[in-house]
Amino acid sequence: MPKNEMLHGLNPYDRLKACINDINQHHRDAELCVITGDLTHTADPDAYFDLRKCLSELPMPFYLLAGNHDRRKEMLAAFPDIPIDPDGFIQFELSCSAGRFLMLDTVEEGKGWGSYCETRLRWLRETLAKANDHRVYLFMHHPPFDVGIPSVDRLGLGADGRKMSEVLADFTNIRHLFFGHVHRPIAGSWRGIPYSTLRGTNHQVPLDFEAIEVVPKSHEPPAYAVVFLDDGQTTVHFHDYLDTSRLIYEKVSEGRPDRG
Numbered sequence: 001m002p003k004n005e006m007l008h009g010l011n012p013y014d015r016l017k018a019c020i021n022d023i024n025q026h027h028r029d030a031e032l033c034v035i036t037g038d039l040t041h042t043a044d045p046d047a048y049f050d051l052r053k054c055l056s057e058l059p060m061p062f063y064l065l066a067g068n069h070d071r072r073k074e075m076l077a078a079f080p081d082i083p084i085d086p087d088g089f090i091q092f093e094l095s096c097s098a099g100r101f102l103m104l105d106t107v108e109e110g111k112g113w114g115s116y117c118e119t120r121l122r123w124l125r126e127t128l129a130k131a132n133d134h135r136v137y138l139f140m141h142h143p144p145f146d147v148g149i150p151s152v153d154r155l156g157l158g159a160d161g162r163k164m165s166e167v168l169a170d171f172t173n174i175r176h177l178f179f180g181h182v183h184r185p186i187a188g189s190w191r192g193i194p195y196s197t198l199r200g201t202n203h204q205v206p207l208d209f210e211a212i213e214v215v216p217k218s219h220e221p222p223a224y225a226v227v228f229l230d231d232g233q234t235t236v237h238f239h240d241y242l243d244t245s246r247l248i249y250e251k252v253s254e255g256r257p258d259r260g
């Protein structure tokens with residue numbers, strides 16, 4: 001939302017600002033930052049402008065994925081440097097120290113649910129083939145599978161997720177799948193690919209296995225994640241950056257001899 005406008009009883013701009021301040025205080029050494037969307041609630045150009053201003057405070061490069069609430073034209077107007085694929089979808093490949101990051105565009109504009117059409121699948125297949133033996137990490141807004149929360153699963157990729165899984169099955173170098181959309185901390189594996197998602201920076205979706213026709217919202221605390229990647233391991237730390245509960249630092253008498 002544009003600065004000072006509320007969403008579900010919360011101020012998204014202030015909460016994002018607090019998130020960025022926390023990152024800047026504790027994780028300035030991060031190689032890069034990925035935002036899995038949504039970036040805005042109604043694709044308001046002013047909201048993109050304010051987002052851009054907020055993100056300019058980050059010391060590391062940042063990469064943005066479109067969500068169902070975004071619109072490509074308005075997003076690219078505010079962030080003209082975002083790469084697009086030859087067919088105009090906001091998906092691109094990034095080489096970084098951990099391997100290849102593939103940012104996918106799962107948006108079906110104007111719909112809450114997502115899609116991943118044959119055209120995008122072709123790009124994915126070709127890009128994966130070019131990655132050879134490099135480690136690959138996938139980033140997308142919609143999960144390509146059901147997470148077990150019926151109201152959210154109605155707004156997923158449906159049959160397109162199954163088609164995506166058939167493409168991914170040909171590759172053994174995909175190390176992790178990160179996605180947004182769900183506004184809840186969830187981790188697991190899907191057809192052998194480990195995945196994780198986390199709460200958003202504004203409102204959340206409660207753990208509700210009953211609701212179907214409305215997506216329930218909650219004021220559970222917002223979070224970001226710090227991710228460590230290396231050849232043999234992926235570690236995802238979830239951080240509730242507005243938590244103010246008491247911290248206790250108590251000296252532990254001894255650790256393992258091999259760890260000092």
Ligand SMILES: [Fe+2]
Pocket residue numbers: 037038067068069141180181182
């Ligand atoms: Fe979403």
